[in-house]
Amino acid sequence: MSGRKQEIIQNPMSLAEKEQSTNLNERPLPASLMFFLAVLIGVVGGLGSIAFKAIIGFFHNLFFYGEFNLNYDANIHTQPSPWGIGIVLVPVLGSLIVTWITRTVAPEARGHGVPEVLHAIYYGQGRIRPVVVIAKAIASSVTIGTGGSVGREGPIVQIGSAFGSIVGQLTRLPAHQRVVLISAGAAAGIAATFNAPIGGLAFAIELLLVSISARTVALVAIATVTATYISHFYSGLLPSFDVPSLAVFENHIIGFYTLLLCIPLGILLGFASSAFIRFIYYMEDWFDHHFRNDYVRHMCGMFAVGVMLYLFLRYSGQYYIGGVGYATVMDTLRRTLSDPAFLALLFLAKLLATGLTLGSGGSGGVFSPSLFLGATLGAAFGNFFALIIPEAGIDPVVFVVAGMAGMVSGSTGAVLTAITMLFEQTRDYSAMLPIITTVALAYVVRISQTPESIYTLKLVRRGARVPQGLQAAVSSARSARTIMTNDYQIVEISDLPEWQASHRPGQGPRHTVVAQDGEILGLAHDELQYLLRDEDPKAVIDTNFFLVTARTPWPTLIRGMRAKNTEKALVTHNQGSTRVEDLLGVITPREIAHSSGAGAELMD
Structure with missing residues (x-):
């Protein structure tokens, strides 16, 4: 008998299956020990969120003002830098550090983070390199701190997920339990960053958990509770966006007009979400095509962002589009910004700045830019209709909140997360019907134009697909x-x-x-x-x-x-x-x- 025949008989599994065989040293842990690990990950998620915000503050104060200071409130506009027009070089200096990290330490630190976590879950057996924790924290902190138009949630998801993966590898857990810890780490980071434990849980359920059961949900839930409780020592008990209460349906007729207008707003946000997704990856391709050197590529993109920051400061008095952009979101919620034309300009400028930052090689999330885009577009929509039909009694703030939820839903595909996060971030139930209406329409319109979300499209472009949405x-x-x-x-x-x-x-x-x-x-x-x-x-x-x-x-x-x-x-x-x-x-x-x-x- 030939050796080939003998091999077929004694070992009939395919080569691919041999490569994916479970490590015999990996043993599942009982639920009680998994609960303990989830609490541990929640502690690290809460402390990590605090540390991440402090690091952002350090780089922001260092590069904008030349000071050593960890304090940084993203909900307050950045004061003008003493560098004057030299501010255009601040994002460029940051780009040098970020490019060095993504080239020499961890290429995974580049981009918005969540696609890399999804790839690790579905194609990497839940294994993430430990170096990603430090590399992503520093790279994203530098990008945000020097004015890059990105958010904190993508990095904190990747950082929390990496820690969960590290714990799973050190304890030699099988892949299915490592994935639960990865999801717990990501959810803990989201919950602590936005003071939103339910939103963090929803994020893990919709996007990360492969197996959804009472056991896996309970483990993720305890991680979010632990992380949120710890974050309260730093950020307090108030929601992310503390705004005056809304009164949408005190007058039922006015409430009907508002709800009716959410239909065209949802459709508009669906197209805007599709444009946002396509534009981010168009800018990536454009920079790839025109620049061979990573340093030059990122420096050019961030120089353009620096010019935009200076122009906004010069002609409007605020940087507006830099960093996470929460101060601008607060302006729309407090009715400080109400000119539809200027709000539309902010929407387009933020879209361009985010594309330049991520497309050229920056590190940071897309959740915060989505909130900014939804807030400005919703505010422009609401204020426009409040001007042309004043008798309808429209409150533009309702459309701001609905706009944020709709943009998050449309771009990320996380419908439940968008609804719960916006409720937790504003703590106002009054706008829930407009939010749900807008979110549903935005999502349906977006998938009709762009089937993949901003997270999954990156993987699809690599030839790797992941499930979207919940399936039994x-x-x-x-x-x-x-x-x-x-x-x-x-x-x-x-x-x-x-x-x-x-x-x-x-x-x-x-x-x-x-x-x-x-x-x-x-x-x-x-x-x-x-x-x-x-x-x-x-x-x-x-x-x-x-x-x-x-x-x-x-x-x-x-x-x-x-x-x-x-x-x-x-x-x-x-x-x-x-x-x-x-x-x-x-x-x-x-x-x-x-x-x-x-x-x-x-x-x-």
């Missing part, structure tokens, strides 16, 4: 009993030569189980037996199989088969029994494919 874990609900087949026959090893001589593939029972003295030896290679008729009868027996009971769930079955490097499982009445009388069924790739197909019929 139909496969996970199945057990070995629902997957197995009882279409098998038992052949004694002494009768194997006769079976070899008479058997034809595709005829008779689907599987042949070989036994000796009432003990199962293995399964016959039905498809190969005709090649081995002149060999020892035992050569046709595959003795590598995985034993399960009828109640063994799908995930345990698949992980066990991969750990044993086999494609075959035998279902028995008693755990570990190889007695013929205990045999209930057989599972091979054919049964698994059939079960998966049946489950897929239930999914969209």
Whole structure:
């Protein structure tokens, strides 16, 4: 017999499956220990959020004012820098540091972070390099602190996820538990950054968790609670955007007009979200095409941002579009900015500045720019209609809040997150109906124009797809009993030569189980037996199989088969029994494919 035939018989798994085989040293932890790790990750998420804000403040004060100071309130406009027109060089100096980090330390630190986390979850077995924590924190802090138009949430998601992955690797957890810790780290960072524990939980459920169950949700939830509680010591108990209460439906007729206007606003935000997604990646491609040197590329992009900052300061009195932009968002919520034309200008300028920052190689998130874009577009829309139909009693602030939620929903695809985050960030339930209406329409319109979100499009461009939205874990609900087949026959090893001589593939029972003295030896290679008729009868027996009971769930079955490097499982009445009388069924790739197909019929 040739060596190739011997390899096929003894090790029938594909090369891809061999490469993905589960590490035998990895062992799942019980729920109690996972709970402890989730709390630990929540603590680090809360402290990490505080430290991240302080680092941003350090770089911001150093580059804008030449001072060593950690204080920085993003909700208050940055005071004019003493450098005057020299402010245009501040983002350029930051670009040198960021480019050095992304070129020499961690390329993953470039961009907005969440796509890298998704890639690690779906294509990297939940493994993120530890160096990403430091590299992303510094690179994003420099980008934001020197005026780059990006947000804090992408970096804190990547930082929290990296820590969760590190904990999972140090404790040698299997991939499915590492993913839960990654999601807990990301959710903790979001919750602490925005003082929004429910929003952080929703973010993890919609975008990161592969398996959604009471257990995984509970672990993520305790991480968000812990992180938010710790962040209160730094940021207090107030919401991210503390604004006067709205009274949308005190007059039901006025409330109806507002709700009616949310329909065109939602449609407008859907197109704006699509434009935002496409523009970010268009700028990436444009810089890739025109610049070969990473340093020159990023310096040119940030020089343009610096010029925009100076021009806004010179002609409007504020930088407006730099950094996370929350001060401008506060202006729209407090009705300080009400000119529709200027608000539209801010929308376009922020869109351009964000494209320049991320497209040229900056590091930072897209959630905060989405809030800015939604706030300015919603404010322009609301103030415009308040001017032309004053008798309708329209409150533009309602459209600001709805605009922020709609833009987040449209660009990220996280509908539930957008609704819960905006409620937690304003603590005002009055605008909930306009928010939900706007969010739903913005999302539907965006996917009709651009099917992929701003997070998933980056991966699709690399040839890697990830699921979008929630799907029931139909496969996970199945057990070995629902997957197995009882279409098998038992052949004694002494009768194997006769079976070899008479058997034809595709005829008779689907599987042949070989036994000796009432003990199962293995399964016959039905498809190969005709090649081995002149060999020892035992050569046709595959003795590598995985034993399960009828109640063994799908995930345990698949992980066990991969750990044993086999494609075959035998279902028995008693755990570990190889007695013929205990045999209930057989599972091979054919049964698994059939079960998966049946489950897929239930999914969209």
